[in-house]
Amino acid sequence: MPDVDPYFAQTLRRLRLDRGLSLRDLGRLAHRAKSHLHELETGRKQPSTEVAHHLDQVLDANGRLASLVAASTSDRDEAEALELLRLADASGVGADVLDHIERAVDDLASGYATTRPTDLLPQVRQALAQIGRLLGSRCTLEQHRRLLVAGGWLALLRATVHIDLRQRAAADRHLAAAAQLAGHAEHREIQAWCLETRAWEVLTGGDYRRALDLSRQAQAVAPRGSSAYIQATAQEGRAWARMGHRRETRSALDRVARLASPLPPPDRPEHHYRYDPGKALSYTATTLAWVGDPAAERYAREVVADLDGAGRPRRTASARLDLGLALLAAGKPDEASAVAEAAITSGRVVASNWWRATEVVTRVEGTGISEARDLRDAYETYRPYR
Template sequence: MAAELAAASERELPERESVIRRIRDHEGGKHRPDDEYTELYCRVYGLSEYALFNDVDEDATDDDEINAIELARRAAASDVGRETTDRLELAVDDLASDYPRTPPGQLLGRVRRHLEYVGRLLDGKKTLAEYRRLLVAGGWLSLLGATCHIDLRQFPAAAARLRTAAQLASHAEHPEIRAWCLETEAWQALTEGEYHHAMVLAQGAQDVAPRDSSAFIQATGQEGRAWARMGKGPETRAALTRIQQMVSPMPMPDRPEHHFKYDPAKSEAYTATTLSWLGDPAAVHYARQVLARLESEEDGGPRPRRAASARLDLALALLATDEPGEAGHLVLQAMETRLLVPSNYWRAKEVIAGVERRSVAEAGDLREVYRELYGAPQLPQLHT
């Protein structure tokens, strides 16, 4: 099986013994395969992810949701109808709210099925108002699908989804979706180390977005992150100040986990990330507060995936205050959760590189854990 997985992979896997140990963990139920290995098993067996790894038939579950909407549509005397579009928009909100706690490969399957349903509805008879609502729903779904593809580092598919989302937003005259498309591209550029390009895209998103929208705030945050990666302290802090001014009067939304709805709590998390990337020691305080909140029972309960990312922020911030021991411990905890998505692997590598340069005894163990989980790391130079 290790040989078959290696043959199915598009990149070099860890040494065979490491892969064999992982397969045994999967077979024994010790760990669920992460997104990369899930895809490899599916290639080897020629089966879907849901057929291989889910006790509950999630295809059927998602089909039930769509079938329920379809029944309501047929009950109304029109091809689409208000009831159908209302329920479809609620389903879009549900998917966007599930994003922080659902593996991207799994959420992507649900998004695809809803997009197929939107496509069928667009082929039917509809009023102009219904047509626009379908375009908007399709735009949000395409955007969410692109975000999942970026998390999985499937960049050609992400680009295609973003183009579709932008086209639907243009037809529907929906500037916020257009702005989110640019913001999402900016995040991808950041993960690829294209910091100046990310800054330009983030500023472009702000030009397009309505000034009172979540997209405008999020794009401002991405601009700040890009400035931080380029080591531009004044520009970074100016962006953070603008975010604080926009967020401070905001109420907490009904669904703070909604990926496309900015809530005040996210501001603190963005501050922690941005200052840690800038190498500002103040990031330690923010990052500790963010991690404590994400692991508490408040505001909807613990959010393990976000907490794993928050550990990376805190670990990087601790390197700036010359505390590599705790930084190494935190990055190990983040990796062992197995909740990091591929688009965040580079952040773990960056911390490991910093720990190694400080000659911490456990640095070799961190490298080995990373190699077993994600493949041989090509460690970057830590930004200072």
């Protein structure tokens, strides 16, 4: 069991007091002994992920407690990442084991779109640990390379989940591990995805020029026409949009359209590292909304209509935020407030994407409409961090 995170204890106590609950009240609602809750609040006991999830539900905390449990393992993250790289330098792994691992990698990458980050992280960690053990065993050069590639994809996915949880140090470590594993395996697409992922991270942090540079580096590294190449091109368009350069934004979108149009639908369109041509419409809506292009509203409405009921709640929430931004540009703040509130109260806007909700809420408030107060209340209630 990892060391107890004192911030978890403080956060649990604050959430309980904010809701006017005594320890006895919380124990009754959560079906937990008062003494157990007292130990959690005083930092004497480390909660399990399951307990943290349950308390999140009881306290309407939108995953904050569970994310802190995941964050408390960050010290162990560094040791795991370093151990994985140490074992990668070593050179019986059967074909059936490798096939199983590669299927598991695809399953986890496909589950990213629908699984909460706090639920996905332990699954990715477990799979990486298995690969680490196998890298230390005897295997052929080809088997070793397949393990390196699988480890590279998983380290990249793990970094992405850490970004979603706003765990920057852990994300940095695993992005570096993914890049080094990809270098060992001479796998250019993973290397490009590492650059693209970093571009997205700095874009959400407001460093648009660096995001542009990283997107271009990713395109230079990626195999031409690969998923990483297309995604990095789309990321370039987003960076131009955030800087307000309409001509360059449109040029990037046109390039994405040309690259994606001849592609057949992938077998698993939800796979995070396989470009789905169906996503092109979503990227167009997002990018045009950010640059303030009037055409954004039409694209954004079409994306929301396509996603409603499609079982992709995270993408649907993001699409509604895009639509809200487009509606504001079109002078429709009332509807913008309504669709943004629907996105926020869905509980599917991850922490790393919360800045998009902040932007819509702030702009709605700037219009002075009465609905802005309800939108702000929803924003504060569902905000994944304080």
